[in-house]
Amino acid sequence: MNLVKKTTMWPVALEREVLPASLARAGFFGKELVVWRGDDDVIRVWEDHCPHRSVRLSAGRNLGDSIQCIYHGWRYGKDGTVIEIPALNHEARSDISVNVMSSAVAGGLVWVTKNGGNCTPDNVQAGNGAVLLRPLPINVDADAARAGLQDASDGQLFITPADENACTVFGYAMARGKESEIETARRCNAQLSRLRRRLEAGGTT
Amino acid sequence: MKANEDKAVWNAWYPLGVPQEIRRRNMLRTWLLDNEIDLEIHRTWISVACGGRPLPVCERLGYIWTTLGEPDRLPQSLIEYYEVDRLAMNIWSTPLKCSGLRIVDNVIDNAHFPFVHPGILGDEEHLDLPPYVNEVDADGTLWSCSHQAWLPITNSVAEYTYRISDPYSVILFIHRPCVPGEVQRYDYLGIFAQPVTEEHFIAHKMFSWVREDWMEMRQLRSDQQWISVQDNYVLERHNPKKLPLGNGLEASVPVDSASMAYRDWLLSKDVRYGALHGGAS
Numbered sequence: 166m167n168l169v170k171k172t173t174m175w176p177v178a179l180e181r182e183v184l185p186a187s188l189a190r191a192g193f194f195g196k197e198l199v200v201w202r203g204d205d206d207v208i209r210v211w212e213d214h215c216p217h218r219s220v221r222l223s224a225g226r227n228l229g230d231s232i233q234c235i236y237h238g239w240r241y242g243k244d245g246t247v248i249e250i251p252a253l254n255h256e257a258r259s260d261i262s263v264n265v266m267s268s269a270v271a272g273g274l275v276w277v278t279k280n281g282g283n284c285t286p287d288n289v290q291a292g293n294g295a296v297l298l299r300p301l302p303i304n305v306d307a308d309a310a311r312a313g314l315q316d317a318s319d320g321q322l323f324i325t326p327a328d329e330n331a332c333t334v335f336g337y338a339m340a341r342g343k344e345s346e347i348e349t350a351r352r353c354n355a356q357l358s359r360l361r362r363r364l365e366a367g368g369t370t
Numbered sequence: 371m372k373a374n375e376d377k378a379v380w381n382a383w384y385p386l387g388v389p390q391e392i393r394r395r396n397m398l399r400t401w402l403l404d405n406e407i408d409l410e411i412h413r414t415w416i417s418v419a420c421g422g423r424p425l426p427v428c429e430r431l432g433y434i435w436t437t438l439g440e441p442d443r444l445p446q447s448l449i450e451y452y453e454v455d456r457l458a459m460n461i462w463s464t465p466l467k468c469s470g471l472r473i474v475d476n477v478i479d480n481a482h483f484p485f486v487h488p489g490i491l492g493d494e495e496h497l498d499l500p501p502y503v504n505e506v507d508a509d510g511t512l513w514s515c516s517h518q519a520w521l522p523i524t525n526s527v528a529e530y531t532y533r534i535s536d537p538y539s540v541i542l543f544i545h546r547p548c549v550p551g552e553v554q555r556y557d558y559l560g561i562f563a564q565p566v567t568e569e570h571f572i573a574h575k576m577f578s579w580v581r582e583d584w585m586e587m588r589q590l591r592s593d594q595q596w597i598s599v600q601d602n603y604v605l606e607r608h609n610p611k612k613l614p615l616g617n618g619l620e621a622s623v624p625v626d627s628a629s630m631a632y633r634d635w636l637l638s639k640d641v642r643y644g645a646l647h648g649g650a651s
Contacts, residue, residue: 197609214609216621218475218629224607236604238485238494251497252481252625261621 175325176274176335192327204229212264295337296349307332313364373403378639383445385433401566458578469644470563470571471613478628480519496520504631511535514628538563569611612646
């Protein structure tokens with residue numbers, strides 16, 4: 166199996182799971198992220214943190230053109246800056262902004278970079294017969310997960326560290342023989358789940 | 371950090387609960403500033419100890435108060451609480467997962483009413499918040515006076531004053547309507563945090579209101595609990611859970627002046643327990 170190691174970008178969500186008018190969450194190197202789809206169908210990834218009083222933006226609302234914080238109703242436009250402060254005569258404040266992550270969509274996954282560099286996922290090998298797996302959270306650190314998943318099935322896996330003690334596995338599986346997509350996904354998900362249980366129980370193989 | 375290195379926090383009084391409720395639940399243990407606290411229920415009083423060391427106990431504003439340090443005064447007083455024409459009760463004592471400093475910051479903030487308590491304490495048609503005054507008196511108590519905010523349940527503008535005499539507590543004075551010449555009276559709402567750890571506290575919330583014919587204990591309590599539940603949704607979604615102080619981690623606008631005054635006041639007392647100094651954690 167192809168376990169992707171050296172990388173400057175990581176998947177944080179399945180594109181199809183980022184729905185209009187809703188907010189998705191992801192963990193990324195100890196940061197909390199909010200992933201949302203605007204009314205322009207563009208997916209944006211921000212730090213899940215309102216710069217005003219530090220409430221998670223994912224507790225708020227996706228209004229299509231903006232995210233509204235649940236606490237004071239501040240709205241953040243598509244570029245991440247404040248476009249409305251209700252208690253301040255509905256004024257905009259372009260000097261206040263959420264932390265916007267550099268992100269891109271490729272191969273059905275939403276990718277982000279760590280330090281704001283250009284996000285151009287080029288290591289995705291989603292070709293014919295590749296089946297997108299559901300994200301699998303594992304409660305061990307990324308290195309332990311990498312060691313434990315060495316012998317996972319054919320395909321391609323990406324391990325995104327959520328924080329120091331947890332990670333999420335994304336990836337593709339390759340269909341064997343006359344397997345349907347759902348059969349491939351089922352087989353690989355079952356195998357990964359077994360590996361996950363073993364890892365979380367403290368074993369390595 | 372160690373709580374006993376924070377003098378302002380260590381040498382303050384904290385409520386542990388209501389005597390009747392401590393008896394009814396046979397509550398023999400609680401926590402304060404990372405320390406396990408043992409309670410002993412006697413026939414006519416309740417004693418408190420920490421690791422065998424007896425702690426001072428004081429009953430005030432309906433609660434049992436104690437301290438781990440050496441306060442230079444008694445727990446904060448509110449003489450009006452005991453006026454005979456008042457209805458006073460503990461609304462609840464409930465655990466919350468964030469720094470107790472966050473709830474004080476929440477209580478003194480009126481700009482969230484239209485969004486967290488829509489139709490109850492505010493609505494989006496009345497967002498105007500006139501300026502108000504923050505001052506520290508000779509006793510070192512922080513006052514944030516005469517906040518005016520639209521109150522949908524009475525269909526009028528209400529006036530609030532906040533008194534902060536300890537880092538982890540706040541008393542809200544709700545100005546009662548009064549005719550010229552009459553003495554101004556207030557309805558009181560106290561929120562006292564019992565810090566369990568830096569990121570976990572028990573919120574003790576009480577009120578003492580001038581009794582009126584329509585008032586019904588059970589209804590008033592459930593109304594207040596309902597408002598608290600709405601606030602709790604926000605309080606438990608802070609990230610970081612501690613209150614940032616003096617590091618520009620949270621942007622403010624002019625209507626947040628009470629919140630900024632509270633943070634400056636905490637900084638002047640060098641409060642660090644439950645606060646986040648310096649850069650991001």
